[in-house]
Amino acid sequence: MKLKKCLVCICAAVLILSIMAPGFADEKILRRWSKTNHYKDDMGSEVWITATYYAAEYIEALVQSEANKNLWTSDEAEQYKYELLKTLTLEEYIPIFIEFDNRGPSMHMAPFGDQLTLWVGKNKLKPVDYDKRFNFKLQGKRDGFIYFPRFDEKGKPILEGVKSIRLVVNGGISSVTMSKTIEYIWDVVDDNPERLYAGKAAARLELDRLIKRLDVLNGQKKDLEGQLAEVEEELRQVQKRVEELQHQ
Secondary structure, X not given: OHHHHHHHHHHHHHHHHHHHHHHHHHHHXXXXXXXXEEEEOOOOOEEEEEEEEOOHHHHHXXXXXXXXXXXXXXXXXXXXXXXXXXXXXXXXXXXXXXXXXXXXEEEXXXXXXXXXXXXXXOXXXXXXXXXXXXXXXXXXXXXXXXXXXOEOOOOOEOOOOOOEEEEEEOHHHOOOOOOOOEEEEEEOOOOOHHHHOOHHHHHHHHHHHHHHHHHHHHHHHHHHHHHHHHHHHHHHHHHHHXXXXXXX
């Protein structure tokens, strides 16, 4: 009887671990790409700054983690992935999510884009866009995305052949971090965002892009048709005048 109970307990434990194991794996991946720096001054003021690089691995783990926590169906998980990828716009930008928890004097970070630098090899990148709320005085918590260019002026992928990237934040954003180094380094050599573009979410994103492209092309077509109509009208006027002069 004791042996039977023991076997039942072991089986139950194995079952629980098998259910929880994927969740543990997801959390481990999430922690690998999300890094937190903590700063404290002599007056007891503290600042926590967390930066998260949205690698393909991180995005997949985030979707799975949210699906597990919320008991989503596969369709609900795909919807979440679709909305997330639409926000990230990985086809154009390198998105980084940054979070501030300021428990000290107010932070003044405007213009916020000037406080950030992303080093990709020898390339020094500045944000092309960011959450504009960071330009306002900050006490307490605030978070949002920063977007860096994914391609250079010639259209070449900036991350191509790069092993790691480094985000540097100006320490002057707070008296607590003044003269201190605020930086985050990620190993991106194996990151491959293209693997995310599969399934229903990817198909919907492609459809969105194609619809936008159709709108642009139709607009260009309308403009060209208008220009063509103007040219044809001018041709008629010129031809008419030529004929008048020839018959004088």
